[in-house]
Amino acid sequence: MAGYKRILLKLSGEALAGEKKTGFDEATCIAVAKQVKEIVDRGTEVAIVIGGGNFWRGRTSETIDRYKADQIGILATVMNCIYVSDIFRYVGMQTSIYAPFAISDMAEVFSKDRAIDDLSVGRVVFLAGGTGHPYFTTDSGTALRAIELECDIIMMAKAIDGVYSADPKLDPEAVKYITISLNEVIEKNLKVIDTTATALCLENKMPILIFSLNEEDSIINNASGVCSGTVVTA
Numbered sequence: 001m002a003g004y005k006r007i008l009l010k011l012s013g014e015a016l017a018g019e020k021k022t023g024f025d026e027a028t029c030i031a032v033a034k035q036v037k038e039i040v041d042r043g044t045e046v047a048i049v050i051g052g053g054n055f056w057r058g059r060t061s062e063t064i065d066r067y068k069a070d071q072i073g074i075l076a077t078v079m080n081c082i083y084v085s086d087i088f089r090y091v092g093m094q095t096s097i098y099a100p101f102a103i104s105d106m107a108e109v110f111s112k113d114r115a116i117d118d119l120s121v122g123r124v125v126f127l128a129g130g131t132g133h134p135y136f137t138t139d140s141g142t143a144l145r146a147i148e149l150e151c152d153i154i155m156m157a158k159a160i161d162g163v164y165s166a167d168p169k170l171d172p173e174a175v176k177y178i179t180i181s182l183n184e185v186i187e188k189n190l191k192v193i194d195t196t197a198t199a200l201c202l203e204n205k206m207p208i209l210i211f212s213l214n215e216e217d218s219i220i221n222n223a224s225g226v227c228s229g230t231v232v233t234a
Contacts, residue, residue: 003224006045006119008127008146009036010138010156013054013080015213022054029084033091035219036124040093044223045119047149049127049142050084052076070134077138081128082106094123100132112148119149139197147204154201154208155222156193161212162230163192179231182208192232201234208232 011032018025036046055076058069078099085095096118099107107128108114115125130141146154165188166174182202185192192198192210201208211222211229221228 003039003042004044004152006047006149006151007223008047008049008142008149008151008154009219009223010142010154011048011050011084011213012158013051013076015157015159016050016080016084017054024054024083026087029087030091032213032219033084033088033093035217036088037091037093038220039223040122040124042224045122046223047115047119047125047127047145047151048081048084049130049138049145050077050080051138052080055079067134070136074129074132074134077130078103078107078128081126085124085126088124094121095126096123097126097128099127099129101129103129110145115149125149136196137194139193140200143193143197143200143206146206147200151206154206155219156208156210157213157219158210159212159214160210161215161228162210163190163232165190177230178227179233181233185232201232205234207234 014021016024016029018028040046052073056073058073081097085097088095097107098110098115100110102109118125127145130136130138131144142154163177163180164174168174182198186198193208209222209227209229209231211218215228218228
């Protein structure tokens with residue numbers, strides 16, 4: 001299988017926190033950066049979305065409004081992009097950060113044309129702030145930006161190595177899918193990504209590759225077309 005020309009890589013904030021479960025684990029972030037550098041050096045264009053779960057997991061009690069809780073989560077993704085972008089620069093890459101709203105000199109307001117120009121010259125484009133609106137998850141922001149930037153595929157690096165028929169931690173009979181369609185995901189209620197993101201990917205024929213970040217060289221291998229996870233077709 002040939003590699004992908006342009007990908008949107010979705011990283012979980014929790015994965016970047018490593019065993020600490022919160023904040024950042026620098027060694028983990030550097031390891032991710034080195035893998036991305038290798039695929040960029042080979043000619044793959046990479047945009048990145050990072051979840052905010054290493055700082056904020058949404059509203060945890062009724063004492064805070066959902067709208068405000070989501071705004072905090074949006075800002076957590078901005079912090080993650082600023083930090084990880086600088087780690088990428090440390091290992092020798094050029095980066096840019098875009099958000100759907102102005103944040104002084106921390107990030108540019110998202111522009112499809114400028115972001116694609118950056119990708120075309122080998123910059124890694126970080127997409128902070130989700131959609132910029134509460135009630136939308138980073139999955140929705142990932143799907144939206146991947147479609148806007150005309151990516152070949154969304155690559156989701158998770159703690160699990162693909163899509164299963166049930167939770168493999170709870171069901172020893174759970175079966176891993178090598179490929180599965182978005183329609184099947186909906187029919188089987190597998191909850192690979194949220195409903196809004198699923199609808200966006202289905203309507204715009206955007207495939208998704210789900211793989212484990214914990215496997216050695218998993219970003220390099222999966223971006224090169226050696227799938228170790230599950231391809232969700234549209």
